[in-house]
Amino acid sequence: MDAGPVEGVSSVGNGVQERSAGRNGPSRTATRDVVLAAVRLFTEDGFESTTMEGIATAAGMSRRSLFRRFGSKEDILFAEHDELFTTVAAYLEASPDEPLEAVCSAARLVLQGYLRDPEVTVPRYRLVRAHPRLRDREVAMTARYQAAFSRFLADREGAEGRSLSAGVVAASVIAAHNHVLRSWLRDPSEDGRRVWARFDTAMDLVRRTARTVLAVEEEPPSADRVLVAVYPGGTDREALLRRIGAAVEQDS
Amino acid sequence: MDAGPVEGVSSVGNGVQERSAGRNGPSRTATRDVVLAAVRLFTEDGFESTTMEGIATAAGMSRRSLFRRFGSKEDILFAEHDELFTTVAAYLEASPDEPLEAVCSAARLVLQGYLRDPEVTVPRYRLVRAHPRLRDREVAMTARYQAAFSRFLADREGAEGRSLSAGVVAASVIAAHNHVLRSWLRDPSEDGRRVWARFDTAMDLVRRTARTVLAVEEEPPSADRVLVAVYPGGTDREALLRRIGAAVEQDS
DNA sequence: CCTACCCTGGCACTGGATGCCATACACCGG
């Protein structure tokens, strides 16, 4: 009994199978229709006040089947988010790009997943804001992406002990993504182009810091020094060297 | 009805009051004793199998009072973690240090909180690993720190639009902290000095990247150049500046 | 002593979640 029995059920990555492809049963209510019905009830009556019985009735199925297919009430709200994660994880694993770029593209994919489906993601955001438990769940989804990104970076960047920098970079990507995502969720009517521009800016910031991190990584900190200078394109070269010289002097 | 009624209960920051100071009731079981009893039952019988009735009996109180004081079964497991957060948040708010240093010290305080109380934090880690729901909860706590750090940095670093970089820096601090924390949780028998050495290394990495981020912040990205130099500690300063000068020339 | 207040415990109830079993439908070999 090393870490205790795994009696728990599911939460985020529940093992409820969903046969979205292949030959289905006779008159099976589509997952999306169930989600939409649930979202409508949640926003109308509140999350707590909405019962699984009510959702089942609205979706034209039995309470029992609802539990079987989604696992829990929360899982209905996050069902499509779960699918998105699966998609993104598969994309990442198959990407031939440079690791950092692959992760940035994956983050782009996540944002795209939100923007594409405001009918679900926007009401969900409102619900998440109002209910701490749902917020926890949303945060857990975010952490899941972060863990996947971190693992991916650690694996691809060379195995030995790069987990710290991989973790930091992954956290930066997620934080930057969330920054842009939240700004859109607060005002979904905003022009999509502006959102994507913000996303590019954010990812540029991440790229710069990531390069710093990956350059520093695993060097003996006492022996090496690291200098990072960021300066406008037109800066006078001599002035720049003076300031760098001062910084180096002070550091040593 | 803008964001829906707040009918939710609590989750992380529940409003259950705890009168740890002042004159208490006659034979009130201390919070810590309840937590220890619960942790014991959780690890012995599993989290799901342990009922609130059982915990109440083990703690010498009624089921009803247990709910009143802790809010939920999960909240018992994370009660002391909640207290830690309160402490850290207060410390941060009162800190006169430079913002980045204050946040690093706050992270140190969190790690200290874990190391100081392995009797609770280690079994909790095992439980969290085995149960997705508890893992979500742990992640939510982490996110709470991150949000507090981010807000603190955005407020102190100058209000205007620094939220992106503040978010990225906060995420980095948290990621680095968690990296060290997890390594200890996996092997709590390890020498504390080694843990703190790792923590210092991790925070050094964060400090460097953070300086990058905070320097870049909000500059027009197309006009900026980034220079990263890694060099042995004893390098001749003039030679270094010559090479940097050459690199800059070539870049522009 | 009486009252106001607070903590506690008992009781009942809602509803999420699970296990068990019977049913209905599709597929498949005979």
Next chain:
DNA sequence: CCGGTGTATGGCATCCAGTGCCAGGGTAGG
């Protein structure tokens, strides 16, 4: 055409977390 198998479903019973309500008992203050 028919019986067997596998699967999704629905109904039913049950467990238990969580909440509201109310009564009991202790303390502080008048």
